Amino acid sequence: MSFLLPLLISLLLGLLFWILRGRTRKPGEPPLVKGWIPFIGKALDFGKDAHKFLEEHRRKHGDVFTVQIAGKFMTFIMDPLLYPSIIKQGRQLDFHEFTDKVAPLTFGYPPVLGTTFPGLWEQIKRSFQLLQGDHLAPLTESMMGNLMLVFRQDHLNGAGDWRRGSLYEFCCSVMFEATFLTIYGRPVTGIRHGGMDRLRDDFHKFDNMFPFLIAQIPIWLLGRTLAIRQKLISYFLPQHMSQWTNNSQFIRRRAELFEQQDKLKDVDKAAHHFAILWASVGNTLPATFWAAYFLVSQVEALKVVRQEIVDVLRDSGVDFSTSSDVMLSKEQLDKLIFLESAISESLRLSSASMNIRVAQEDFSLRLDSNRSVGVRKGDVIALYPQSLHLDPEVYEDPQTFRFDRFVQDGREKTDFSKDGQKLRYYLMPFGSGSSMCPGRYFAINEIKQFVCLLLLYFDLQLEDGQNRPGLDPSRAGLGILLPSSDVRFRYRLRSV
Numbered sequence: 001m002s003f004l005l006p007l008l009i010s011l012l013l014g015l016l017f018w019i020l021r022g023r024t025r026k027p028g029e030p031p032l033v034k035g036w037i038p039f040i041g042k043a044l045d046f047g048k049d050a051h052k053f054l055e056e057h058r059r060k061h062g063d064v065f066t067v068q069i070a071g072k073f074m075t076f077i078m079d080p081l082l083y084p085s086i087i088k089q090g091r092q093l094d095f096h097e098f099t100d101k102v103a104p105l106t107f108g109y110p111p112v113l114g115t116t117f118p119g120l121w122e123q124i125k126r127s128f129q130l131l132q133g134d135h136l137a138p139l140t141e142s143m144m145g146n147l148m149l150v151f152r153q154d155h156l157n158g159a160g161d162w163r164r165g166s167l168y169e170f171c172c173s174v175m176f177e178a179t180f181l182t183i184y185g186r187p188v189t190g191i192r193h194g195g196m197d198r199l200r201d202d203f204h205k206f207d208n209m210f211p212f213l214i215a216q217i218p219i220w221l222l223g224r225t226l227a228i229r230q231k232l233i234s235y236f237l238p239q240h241m242s243q244w245t246n247n248s249q250f251i252r253r254r255a256e257l258f259e260q261q262d263k264l265k266d267v268d269k270a271a272h273h274f275a276i277l278w279a280s281v282g283n284t285l286p287a288t289f290w291a292a293y294f295l296v297s298q299v300e301a302l303k304v305v306r307q308e309i310v311d312v313l314r315d316s317g318v319d320f321s322t323s324s325d326v327m328l329s330k331e332q333l334d335k336l337i338f339l340e341s342a343i344s345e346s347l348r349l350s351s352a353s354m355n356i357r358v359a360q361e362d363f364s365l366r367l368d369s370n371r372s373v374g375v376r377k378g379d380v381i382a383l384y385p386q387s388l389h390l391d392p393e394v395y396e397d398p399q400t401f402r403f404d405r406f407v408q409d410g411r412e413k414t415d416f417s418k419d420g421q422k423l424r425y426y427l428m429p430f431g432s433g434s435s436m437c438p439g440r441y442f443a444i445n446e447i448k449q450f451v452c453l454l455l456l457y458f459d460l461q462l463e464d465g466q467n468r469p470g471l472d473p474s475r476a477g478l479g480i481l482l483p484s485s486d487v488r489f490r491y492r493l494r495s496v
């Protein structure tokens with residue numbers, strides 16, 4: 001006994017020391033940045049300003065380094081010329097295991113992978129095709145009608161006097177409702193849903209907590225978030241959705257799939273539908289704001305883009321007048337290359353999504369023809385395209401909005417390079433590879449449609465004395481950053 005106690009104590013101390021000391025770098029592995037707080041590592045510095053943090057460490061450690069962030073070891077690949085080898089993604093790097101852990105905790109449905117819901121994962125994935133290809137034309141047409149409806153009823157009434165508004169609030173209210181109507185349909189008994197403002201308000205409250213949920217902070221620690229999420233989910237219960245008509249084929253298909261799963265409760269089906277609400281507007285609302293803001297803030301850009309829209313309409317025999325409704329088809333939207341460029345440019349300046357893959361085993365990750373690094377099972381391999389988007393070698397004067405940056409010789413410019421080499425990936429607001437956003441074509445089209453209506457129907461001015469709003473860093477890594485403050489603007493019906 002007398003010698004057992006010291007032995008036990010020294011063993012415990014050894015274990016504690018090992019835990020606190022944690023991981024050390026092995027030969028062949030990238031430089032390791034751990035910070036002094038065990039487990040938490042560099043999470044706080046990363047959360048404060050991810051772009052700045054990563055740039056500082058790139059300068060210190062080179063293009064590939066591993067950082068401990070909240071218990072995870074994340075290997076960042078900073079050189080965009082190396083992106084293709086990560087995106088190609090062999091069987092050793094996986095994305096879905098991560099989303100199947102995080103998304104259910106965030107949105108409140110049971111994990112989909114595994115044997116409980118046979119085939120559901122694959123079928124859900126397949127349903128994403130209903131947002132693309134031939135399905136894009138009817139979705140785009142429906143969105144146009146819904147945008148026009150909301151514009152006409154809420155903003156195109158009254159005389160042509162100047163009105164004041166807040167641009168982010170304006171973009172959110174129109175886009176939230178029009179997207180909702182397009183994806184989920186309208187009530188059988190009317191053309192608009194009641195209580196949209198309350199729903200949007202709850203959505204924003206949930207959205208503010210989204211970064212904490214994704215970081216897997218238990219929802220019961222987040223104030224009223226659980227109650228708000230339950231309220232949002234209950235909106236999509238089958239007894240409510242059965243009262244809606246004209247929904248998208250995408251939602252109809254998903255509802256059918258959920259019906260085939262005996263073990264999926266009604267509240268779980270509703271939670272899946274709620275997750276799509278977040279996916280379809282969570283990024284689109286701030287992206288719409290940034291596109292509108294940058295165009296309204298640059299008189300020359302606004303003039304060129306507005307003229308382009310009028311020309312495309314005229315080429316199809318439409319002489320635009322604010323007294324009639326306008327319709328822009330997918331084909332017409334495809335011709336708006338200056339508008340597309342302005343949207344790409346605003347996405348470049350506002351997006352901060354992180355592309356994540358999880359190592360399925362210990363292995364040597366090939367970076368290019370003569371470089372590999374060792375990674376361990378469970379490590380996260382991360383691309384952080386905001387660093388690429390703001391790289392002065394790729395984009396001259398990267399903080400400046402140049403509406404025509406993505407146009408060359410009258411066509412879309414796709415030629416961007418670094419170190420004299422053409423980049424395969426130069427703009428990545430929608431992620432990459434197998435996990436790339438399936439709603440990206442629809443998103444671009446709906447933002448184009450919104451901007452078209454804004455520019456066609458209104459004279460627009462920012463109120464004086466306002467600086468360009470900053471980027472709220474709280475969503476860094478998760479998509480389009482919100483503006484740190486709203487922007488006051490004036491608008492009046494144009495006299496055409």
Ligand code: HEM
Nearest residue numbers: 279280283284287353429430431432435436437438439443
């Ligand atoms: C500007 C608007 C949008 C942006 C910037 C955006 C961005 C993204 C990103 C970064 C991802 C994750 C990709 C990855 O991790 O590699 C994603 C996933 C997803 N997005 Fe979007 N998105 C937008 C609009 C939309 C819209 C309008 C829809 C649907 C109507 C949509 C549906 C989805 C879905 C369903 C996923 C999950 C895909 C999966 O699980 O594989 N998104 N989006």
